[in-house]
Amino acid sequence: MNRIVVVGASAAGLAACETLRREGFEGTVTLIGAETRFPYDRPPLSKQLLAGAWDPSRLSLRSPAQIDALRLDARLGTTATGLSVADHTITLDTGPLAYDGLIIATGVRPRRLAGDQTHVLRTVEDALGLRERLGPGRRLAVVGAGFLGAEAAAVARGLGCGVVLFEPAPVPLAHAVGERVGRMLATVHEEHGVDLRTGVTVTSAEALDADEVLVAIGSQPNTEWLDGSGLRIDDGVVCDEYSAAAPDIYAAGDVARWRNPLFGVDMRVEHRTNATEQGMAAARNLLRPYARRPFAPVPYFWSDQYDLKLHAYGHLRAHDAVEIVDGSLEDRRFLAAYRRGDRLVGALAVGLPPKAVRPWRQAIADSALWKDVT
Structure with a gap:
């Protein structure tokens, strides 16, 4: 292989680039990123950055010197718009780019309420924009009481905001942590003054009595650019147990749906640790197809609430x-x-x-x- 392209300047994409170099790949590593920033840490967006405790510079995953050492052909502010598996060519908004190996790490984007101007939390700019609007006397409505929504609600209360938290399920997070734990977390929010309203489905933010509205109703994998490529897409890029989507093509991080042999199920994991681990695994398997190893992690996640x-x-x-x-x-x-x-x-x-x-x-x-x- 002479050129390996990593599409997605994400934690998974960065881990893939680092692993390629660490494993001895001396060819061209091209990193494509829609944002103009090098990969940064996203979990603090709903915690430390939203709270104003951190400066955005603290989110950088690597120093400029560490990025330089990777000798990347970095193309930030560039969007992938198509893929030809047969021709080994990616279409970018700047033109075509040939590859020998490809790692897809394009992540996800927040789901939104149709037609409404609301806040989401996915980028640095999202978090800073919402932070400017929060403070004592302000009222924030959070639609969705998953981990992201719950963390943001906790931060907003700490900033002195009134918070109303909407959740369609009877118990927040019950699908993830169980009903008993979910009820305990709900009680914690209520004790901190959150107006928690369960069993409520919000379809429009216009009728909500709030100064600001944060929508945290889940994410959608960034796979539209792969339409017509021949890759199987089903709530993410479908991969085998090696994270392979096709010959010479692997996927990693939030966008990848793969067969985890440890649990015997297909899963797509939107957690920071998994992104790094899968980026590393995908890069190793791409470089050494004769010695591939199944990606069978024990997923890990954490959350801070109050x-x-x-x-x-x-x-x-x-x-x-x-x-x-x-x-x-x-x-x-x-x-x-x-x-x-x-x-x-x-x-x-x-x-x-x-x-x-x-x-x-x-x-x-x-x-x-x-x-x-x-």
């Missing part, structure tokens, strides 16, 4: 049962284990240090039986 810190490993969605194995919900210091079938598939720590949940990661990786760990 003074609560959540840390979780595994695939918690679609679990069959949850058991509190240490601490208590009442004290808001506990560890919950998640079962699917007869296996341990996840563990969540709330109000505990990260080390409390780390041993459970290995048990999940080992496909531990439920009866052996609870």
